Amino acid sequence: MLKALIFDMDGTLVHSDPAHLEAFAQTLGPQGIVIDEDLYRTSIIGHTNESIFATLLPHLPVEEHEVYAERKEAAFRRLALELKPLEGLLDLFDWAEARGIRLALVTNAPLLNATHILDILGITDRFEVKITIDQVERGKPDPxxxxxxxxxxxxxxxEAIAFEDSPSGMxxxxxAGLFSFGVLTGLSAGELTKVGADRTIETFRDRALWEVLERRNAA
Incomplete structure (x- = not known):
């Protein structure tokens, strides 16, 4: 029986990647690092800040990685002021809540970013459980x-279904043993299927999603 839907945040609830890319570009430009789509896809999307800055700034100590991470997140919050939920998300929330199916958030984002985005989207109170990177010893790809x-x-x-947009999240x-949908906001269906996605969707209106939901809910 389906009891919960568990969502990643960036790239899943909302197409926030452009704002993240620009925030990284502004933060790392002075270091001579050019953040383009390829670098974003291979070294940033789905990774923790700890991993990202260790990879991109290996010549700097960990303490400076943390400073750059804070600068990047502050830049992101300045840029991410007009985000909208991914198409069909609110309808999915309503469908789940009408059937007693609970909602949870699992993100590698820090609490401050998660709070910022959820407030902008107007969905802070929709999640019964919220797991941010601050609350766990190890982030994704760890289960x-x-x-x-x-x-x-x-x-x-x-008893749960997960929604992810990145290889590490998937x-x-x-x-962790969850049936998982890959959300195609940044990567291809082939890329997410390769790392384990059971199905892929472009938005939360896709028929592939609703066929699974109705079947699982009726079980």
Whole structure:
């Protein structure tokens, strides 16, 4: 029986990648690092800030990585002021809540960013459980964030469906034992299927999603 839907945030609830890319570009430009689409896809999307800045600024100590991460997140919050929920998201929330299916958030974003985005989207109160990078010892691709959400919900992994847009997030969800949809806001269906996506969707209105939801809800 389907008991919960668990969502990543950036690229899943909202197409926020352009704002993130620009924030990284503004922050790392003075270091001579050009952030383009290819670099964003290969070294940034789905990764933790710890991993990103260790990769892009290997010559700097960890303390400076943390300073750059804070600058980047502040830049992102300045840029991300007019974001909208991905098409069909609010209808999906309404459908789930009408059936007693609970909602949770699992993101590698820090709490300040998550709070900022959820407030802008007007969905802060829709999630019963919110797991941010600040709350767990290891972020995605480790399954710990998903396992933590499942534990707090008091359910089994097979009773939930996950939604992810990145390889690291998909690996985390699948390693935690969740049926998972890949959301195609940044990567191709082939790329997400390769790392474990059970199905892929472009928006939350896709028929592939609703066929699974109706079947799982009727089980």
């Amino acid at each position: 710990l964030p998903y396992l933590t959400a499942v534990e707090r919900l008091g359910i089994q992994p097979e 690996r985390a969800a699948k390693a």
